[in-house]
Amino acid sequence: MKNLNVQVFADGADIEQMKTAYQNQTVDGFTTNPSLMAKAGVEDYTAFAEAAVKAIPDASISFEVFGDDMETMEKEAAIIQSFGENVFVKIPVVNTKGESMIPLIKKLSEQDIKLNVTAVYTIEQVTEIVKAIKPGVETYVSVFAGRIADTGVDPMPLMRAAVKVCHEKEGVKLLWASCRELYNVIQADEIGCDIITCPGDVVKKIPNIGRDIDELSVDTVKGFAKDIQSSGLGIL
Numbered sequence: 183m184k185n186l187n188v189q190v191f192a193d194g195a196d197i198e199q200m201k202t203a204y205q206n207q208t209v210d211g212f213t214t215n216p217s218l219m220a221k222a223g224v225e226d227y228t229a230f231a232e233a234a235v236k237a238i239p240d241a242s243i244s245f246e247v248f249g250d251d252m253e254t255m256e257k258e259a260a261i262i263q264s265f266g267e268n269v270f271v272k273i274p275v276v277n278t279k280g281e282s283m284i285p286l287i288k289k290l291s292e293q294d295i296k297l298n299v300t301a302v303y304t305i306e307q308v309t310e311i312v313k314a315i316k317p318g319v320e321t322y323v324s325v326f327a328g329r330i331a332d333t334g335v336d337p338m339p340l341m342r343a344a345v346k347v348c349h350e351k352e353g354v355k356l357l358w359a360s361c362r363e364l365y366n367v368i369q370a371d372e373i374g375c376d377i378i379t380c381p382g383d384v385v386k387k388i389p390n391i392g393r394d395i396d397e398l399s400v401d402t403v404k405g406f407a408k409d410i411q412s413s414g415l416g417i418l
């Protein structure tokens with residue numbers, strides 16, 4: 183397998199899958215979000231977070247605030263931070279009304295809280311976030327490259343520019359969020375992006391990196407042959 187400089191995180195909220203990935207050392211860290219928690223059927227945020235931190239005691243793990251105003255987010259951030267030393271508090275760059283959360287990001291960073299600033303889509307947002315971070319405080323800036331690509335726009339120019347801006351401040355790392363395919367890991371690695379968080383189906387493909395493409399024709403036909411046999415279908 184090709185050596186990667188980019189760190190690969192697992193994006194999900196299934197404790198058993200997280201535990202397995204941690205124990206097998208297939209990823210370097212973990213991210214969760216409200217949608218992933220809902221999908222995984224999480225019923226109790228605190229119980230979930232405590233179980234996750236118990237399962238993953240010393241790798242980076244991000245939990246997101248649920249509030250939609252700075253006062254609520256600040257209270258939630260204090261609780262989330264208390265879950266463990268390895269925890270990053272995810273704060274969205276804006277709330278549902280489009281109001282900037284930068285004042286809160288600045289306030290929390292000044293208290294040395296490790297943040298993962300999420301839902302980022304523009305270089306102006308990246309620049310503002312980096313400006314608000316206290317130098318030396320470990321912080322992730324999560325740019326949703328996949329959701330940008332979903333609009334038909336190439337996210338690479340933004341990702342390249344974001345790497346430069348993030349690396350101007352000590353402690354700040356660029357995180358590639360909404361990964362769509364294994365090739366995104368290679369793209370993130372090539373541009374010097376620090377972290378990419380991947381859904382389970384992409385994590386499973388990581389060992390394929392560097393595989394000999396010449397083998398794939400025979401493998402593909404073998405797959406068809408297996409399915410022909412199990413389906414019982416025939417032409418002649």
Ligand SMILES: O=C(CO)[C@@H](O)[C@H](O)[C@H](O)[C@H](O)COP(=O)(O)O
Nearest residue numbers: 193213214215298300324329359360
């Ligand atoms: O923690 C983060 C980003 O910091 C991730 O969980 C991030 O929210 C997810 O990668 C994205 O929400 C996934 O987006 P999508 O694949 O559902 O479009």
